Amino acid sequence: MKYLFIFFLLISGFLQSQRRSSDKIHIEGIILDGFGSPIKRAILYKDSVKTFVQTNKKGVFKTKISNQTKTLSIYSTEHGMATLFYNGEERVEFVFPKEHIVLTERQLEDLGFNTTAYRKGTIDPSRFEDYADIYQLIREMFTGIVVNGSDIVVRGKGSFGDTTPLFLVDDSFVQSISFINPAEVKSIKLLKGEDATLYGSRGANGVFLIYLKK
Incomplete structure (x- = not known):
């Protein structure tokens, strides 16, 4: 009976974990103008709230969103705002009309959109989950760094030819x-220069201290 009870607890924990993981949906979106050309640097809004997700030069964005999300909107300084009702799709497409109305962020606020965004280094941890991966989060959090795919370079001369920074997650190298899933991150801190000397020559290229939620 004891083993049966333990087995029940394990199954319950697994189902709860699966349920939590299903709360987020990976989606990909493509944004086009009225002539079928991609729109770059367009900003994604979820339920009228601005996110840090932007389209790349191919007009594509990738992110994770809550399955409770009702609307997705795309804002472009050159093309205005487009909104669609979200019904759980993994791929969405926005096509702006050839004739469009350009809106300022002030006008968006008058329409009920929240255009507040945190500057680099001041991102609220509650919005870490807005990012598709840990590298996108780090790129937006810190100035003085270059992020190319999974490669991170902290600007400034290191002591070795290798420019890879040091990573500590919960104090472990x-x-x-x-x-790392951005939604699991509690905090990220970047040490460089004199602040990184505690780690000796290994910290010459910068040190990222990442702490995860327990």
């Missing part, structure tokens, strides 16, 4: 941070 790791070779890669690709496994």
